[in-house]
Amino acid sequence: MAKPAAQFITPPNRVHDLKHPLFDEQAIARADSTLEALSDSLEDWLEQDIQRLQDARLAAESAHWSTASLDVLMTAAHDLKGMGATYGFPLATRLAASLCRLIETDAGKALAQSDPKLVCAHVDAIRAAVRERMRDADNPVARALLNTLETSVASLGVAPV
Numbered sequence: 001m002a003k004p005a006a007q008f009i010t011p012p013n014r015v016h017d018l019k020h021p022l023f024d025e026q027a028i029a030r031a032d033s034t035l036e037a038l039s040d041s042l043e044d045w046l047e048q049d050i051q052r053l054q055d056a057r058l059a060a061e062s063a064h065w066s067t068a069s070l071d072v073l074m075t076a077a078h079d080l081k082g083m084g085a086t087y088g089f090p091l092a093t094r095l096a097a098s099l100c101r102l103i104e105t106d107a108g109k110a111l112a113q114s115d116p117k118l119v120c121a122h123v124d125a126i127r128a129a130v131r132e133r134m135r136d137a138d139n140p141v142a143r144a145l146l147n148t149l150e151t152s153v154a155s156l157g158v159a160p161v
Helices: 025-037 039-062 067-083 090-103 106-114 117-131 140-156
Strands: none
Touching (some): 025 039, 039 067, 067 090, 067 106, 090 106, 090 117, 090 140, 106 117, 117 140
């Protein structure tokens, strides 16, 4: 008996008509209203995420920057990267993204283990940005800080492009 020929299943093409928005004005208004109602909670959640990042940094330092401790730090930074803008701090998102780029690869982790100053600078920058209410890179100090950290990470060649 011959083997049946391989069959490929392709999902139907789902094309959205971009002339019509996916969400109507009422849905957008409800979402904005919900975010406004959560604004006090968002600040608390941001503070908790910042504290978790700082705790992960201190734990990594105590663990002599072990790979496992850097993974925990990476997770905390990744969470801030994903939520910073939602919390109203797109600068925190960009700073956390730079920290993630620094320690997401084996080469970056090795660098952090041998010289953790740049990791610490990222965590300190995120904490300072939130404490000083620097929400985005429109602030000249924030822009300079962000540029310095991103340039430093890029120059090391350990981060994916």
